[in-house]
Amino acid sequence: MEQYRTDAFIARPLHSWLYPLKVAYVPGPAHPLLERVVRGLLERFRQRGHYVLEEPAPDTEVLLTTARFEEPLSWRQALLFTARRRFRLQRTPTLFTLVHILPDAFQRAMERLRRALARPAPEPADFHFAGLAPQACQVLYEQGKRAGPILALERVVQAQAKSIRSVLVVGDEEVEEAYVFDLAGAHPRLSGAGFSAFCDELALRMATYACTHEVTEHQTIGEPIPREIWDELRTPAAMARAARELGRRSFFTDMVRISDLVEVPYIEDAVARQYSEGCFATWEPALNALITTITGSARPINKDEITENDLAVIVGLRPDGRGALVREVAGKENSPPSSEAVELLLMDRDLPRIRLGSEWGDWEEVPVARSKLHGHRGVAAFDPAVVEFVPLDEAYYYFPVSCATQAQAEGIRRAFARSEALRRPEDPRQVVFTILPGHGAVIVEKWAAGKAPFQLIWEYIDDGRLVIESRIPQGPFRFVPGADGRMYISAEQF
Known part of the structure; x- marks a missing residue:
């Protein structure tokens, strides 16, 4: 591939993967x-x-x-x-x-x-x-x-x-x-x-x-997960509870339906009929897989109130990186996973796996990041004693990328790979997040005994250790110390 010129005009960091178009x-x-x-x-x-x-x-x-x-x-x-x-x-x-x-x-x-x-x-x-x-x-x-x-x-x-x-x-x-x-x-x-x-x-x-490309060419592999195994899992019900809890805290904004804005026939030939506002996923040790919400582009989905038909099982990534590997579940509707499926699984690549205590059951090692939440919300403040912020590579703050792309997935992977709280499981900080300018936040929680998936996140929201807001910075930002010990966001553009 030919060299991309980076020697003129803008004195800002550029992405290394730009190429001549x-x-x-x-x-x-x-x-x-x-x-x-x-x-x-x-x-x-x-x-x-x-x-x-x-x-x-x-x-x-x-x-x-x-x-x-x-x-x-x-x-x-x-x-x-x-x-x-x-x-x-x-x-x-x-x-x-x-x-x-x-x-x-x-x-x-x-x-x-x-x-x-x-x-x-x-x-x-x-x-x-x-x-x-x-x-x-x-x-x-x-x-x-x-x-x-x-x-x-x-x-x-x-x-x-x-x-x-x-x-x-x-x-x-x-x-x-x-x-x-x-x-x-x-x-x-x-x-x-x-x-x-x-x-x-x-x-x-x-x-x-x-110069980016989408990573939504998900591939179904293997035999469907037997219905009796699926019914024994606690995770589907925990995901439904998490949806309700996050909904009560107004985390997910309403889906944008294109037909509600403009009347255009055959809209699906050019763009999805609707645009979903976020996704979330949690690890299921019994399947050695990530259970995630499905893509809202496939059909309308209310992230505040989901059922098992709104869930998909991700077991890996395609070798070419263009999508996730999915196992279907017998006896339920199976739709493609979220368009952010690759980023949700890819972030585990550079992070440790841990062995859970006996209270979790006799499982093999699991990813240190238990649950992952991607939403089109910002973070106004956080308590650095229990929450860690991890930055993206600098170029993402000046030249942001599209959702559901390889570039976004790689940016998120590199950000969370820097996390001290995730790289050292004994670190007392239980929640880690980053912010994608113009897009939203990705929030991760670690495993905590006695807590349901995402419970740490919604409890931190409730007690002010993680303050969610609708504003999202549109470019560079920083967190500055407040008088109460929390870190507060500061940005020129929201």
């Missing part, structure tokens, strides 16, 4: 500022060693296009649905849509949403935007309550542009700022000060997204 631009609704930004982006792609094509070729990996706020595209025009057939592409490329909005229009939209979110319940008229489904008000209200008016506006922009990866460019003759949107709800702000640096950072963010 084939990039093409397909003009959409125009504005002079968007045209200037596109020219700047294409120039930065060239200078970074990418291949900028005159028109899409069969092996194109990235498509750029444009749109304007409040001018919704028909799905028949949207490249998300038409690019592969229209340009006879070998695969679906990563699409980025630059959406223009004037500064005054941006401020009006934000203020309108801010007032709407201040109401005790959604008022449909407050959330009427061109091109959105009549029932979109509930989704916009819930998303706005989660992260403020910018997240509600993000969903409006994505629905109108028919593009998940949208960049809202605010400005008239010059770029004032831009917001980079994705499926999970990330919305980092890029300053327009210094046009060359702005274009370089945006190009690097796009390349980071496009």
